[in-house]
Amino acid sequence: MIPVTIFAGRKLAVVGAGLSGLATARALQAGGADVVVWDDKEAGRAQAAEAGFPVEDLGQADFGAFAALVLAPGIPLTHPEPHWSVKKARAAGIEVIGDVELFFRARAAAGAGCKVIVITGTNGKSTTTALTAHLLESAGRDVALGGNIGNAVLNLAPFAPGMIYVLELSSYQIDLTPSLKPDAAALLNITPDHLDRHGSLAGYASVKARVFAQLGADGTAVIGIDDAPCRAIAETLDGPYAVKHVAIGRTVRNGVWAADATLFETDDGNEVARVDLTGIGSLRGAHNWQTAATAYALARSQGVDAPALREGLRSFGGLAHRMEQVARAGKVLFVNDSKATNADAAGKALGSFDNIYWIVGGVAKDGGLGGLEPFYPRIARAYLIGEAAEAFADQLGDAVPHTACGTLARAVEQAAEDASRSGGDEPVVLLSPACASFDQYANFVERGDAFRKLVMQRNGVTSLTG
Known part of the structure; x- marks a missing residue:
C-alpha cells in the first residue's frame, strides 16, 4: 500500500466503495487523513462499513468541511451529467479528483527515484500493460503493475528508488488526474467508445491525449498512428520529450513498426533492431503486433536493450480470456x-x-x-x-x-x-x-x-x- 500523507489531518469524502474506493480510503487513513465513504448502492455501503470505514450520507453533508472529493472512476464526472456529489463539491469550491491523482501527488511529495509508465487507448490496454511489465521484469527491473488492469494504484508497493510503476489507465481515470505526469506514456489507438461519458469522439480523444501533456524533457511519448484520431494527436506532440510512432504494415521514421510477425525499430529512418514474433502464440495477429511494438518501445525508453526484449517477448504467456x-x-x-x-x-x-x-x-x-x-x-x-x-x-x-x-x-x-x-x-x-x-x-x-x-x-x- 502507498500511504497518502498529503491530506494528513484533513477530512476527505470518498464516493464509490469498490476496489479503488476502498484502497483510496485505506491509503488516506494510513496517511493520517479523516475519511468518510459513501456509495449510492446499499451493497457498497455495507462493504465499506464491513471494512471499518465511516459511512456518511453525503447527500446531507456540508461539503465545505471536506478538503477534496475523491471520486471512483466509474461515476460520471461531466457527462451525461455530473454525479450529484460532483455538483455539491463544485458548489462548495472543493476539488474533485481520483485515486490516480493521489498516486501522482504522493509520488511528487515522496521525491523517490522511481519511474511511472502509463498506457491507455481504446483496445489492447491490458495486454500491452502486462507485456510492458513482463519485459521490464524479465530484464531484471523492479516493477509494480496496476491501475485499470485490476490492482488499484494505491494498493501497489510504496515508492522506492529504482521501482518502475506500469499503469493501465482508462479515460475515466485520466479525467480525474490533473497532475498526471508519467516518465513514459503510450496511446495505442482511439475508436468510438464511452461517448456517453465524454460527449463526443473529440472529447474522448482529448482526454486520452492528456497522458502526454506533462511529459518532461527525459520522457517518451509512444503513439499508434494507424487511426485518424491518434494521427491527429501525434501531429501535436512537439514537447521536449522523445516521440516514438507505432504502426502496422508501414514504416515509421522514429519508433517501432510491424509487418509479417516482425518488429522493426527505427531511429531517424534507420533500422536499429528487429525482432521476429513468429511462433509466439500469445502475440498472434496484427493487433498483437501493435501490442508488442508499443511494449517494446516503452521498455526501450527505460534502457532495456533489444536482445533482452527478444527473450522477454518469447516468454510472455498472455492474459486470460484474450486469445x-x-x-x-x-x-x-x-x-x-x-x-x-x-x-x-x-x-x-x-x-x-x-x-x-x-x-x-x-x-x-x-x-x-x-x-x-x-x-x-x-x-x-x-x-x-x-x-x-x-x-x-x-x-x-x-x-x-x-x-x-x-x-x-x-x-x-x-x-x-x-x-x-x-x-x-x-x-x-x-x-x-x-x-x-x-x-x-x-x-x-x-x-x-x-x-x-x-x-x-x-x-x-x-x-x-x-
Whole structure:
C-alpha cells in the first residue's frame, strides 16, 4: 500500500466503495487523513462499513468541511451529467479528483527515484500493460503493475528508488488526474467508445491525449498512428520529450513498426533492431503486433536493450480470456477469447487463425456480426449460443455453416468433435463470442473460466496454461 500523507489531518469524502474506493480510503487513513465513504448502492455501503470505514450520507453533508472529493472512476464526472456529489463539491469550491491523482501527488511529495509508465487507448490496454511489465521484469527491473488492469494504484508497493510503476489507465481515470505526469506514456489507438461519458469522439480523444501533456524533457511519448484520431494527436506532440510512432504494415521514421510477425525499430529512418514474433502464440495477429511494438518501445525508453526484449517477448504467456491458448488435443488448439464482447474484438481473433470452429453468441451489441464478413472464409463452422443464436443464424445465412447449440457446454462438445475430424492444418476451437455474457454468465471472466473447464474435462487434452 502507498500511504497518502498529503491530506494528513484533513477530512476527505470518498464516493464509490469498490476496489479503488476502498484502497483510496485505506491509503488516506494510513496517511493520517479523516475519511468518510459513501456509495449510492446499499451493497457498497455495507462493504465499506464491513471494512471499518465511516459511512456518511453525503447527500446531507456540508461539503465545505471536506478538503477534496475523491471520486471512483466509474461515476460520471461531466457527462451525461455530473454525479450529484460532483455538483455539491463544485458548489462548495472543493476539488474533485481520483485515486490516480493521489498516486501522482504522493509520488511528487515522496521525491523517490522511481519511474511511472502509463498506457491507455481504446483496445489492447491490458495486454500491452502486462507485456510492458513482463519485459521490464524479465530484464531484471523492479516493477509494480496496476491501475485499470485490476490492482488499484494505491494498493501497489510504496515508492522506492529504482521501482518502475506500469499503469493501465482508462479515460475515466485520466479525467480525474490533473497532475498526471508519467516518465513514459503510450496511446495505442482511439475508436468510438464511452461517448456517453465524454460527449463526443473529440472529447474522448482529448482526454486520452492528456497522458502526454506533462511529459518532461527525459520522457517518451509512444503513439499508434494507424487511426485518424491518434494521427491527429501525434501531429501535436512537439514537447521536449522523445516521440516514438507505432504502426502496422508501414514504416515509421522514429519508433517501432510491424509487418509479417516482425518488429522493426527505427531511429531517424534507420533500422536499429528487429525482432521476429513468429511462433509466439500469445502475440498472434496484427493487433498483437501493435501490442508488442508499443511494449517494446516503452521498455526501450527505460534502457532495456533489444536482445533482452527478444527473450522477454518469447516468454510472455498472455492474459486470460484474450486469445488465451488454453489447451491442445492432438492437432486441435483451444483458444479462449471470452473478452471479445463485440464484433470488432472478435474480428481480431478471427483474423489470427484459419480453419476456425467458432463459438459465438450471448447478448449481442448493436450491429451484431456486422463487419466480420471478410473473415468468413476462415471459419469452418460456427456454433451459436445464448440469446443471439437465432439472429446470428440469420446474419450468417449460407455464408458460414452453423449449428445452434444453445449452451457453451454443447458448443464445446460439438466444435471439438468436428475439429478433431478436420483435414486442415491446426483446427482451432475458438470462443470469441462477439457478445456480452449476461444472458448466461455474470461476466466475460466467468464465461471464459467455464470454457476452460469444459475443455480440460475432455479426454486427451494437454493444458497450455500451466
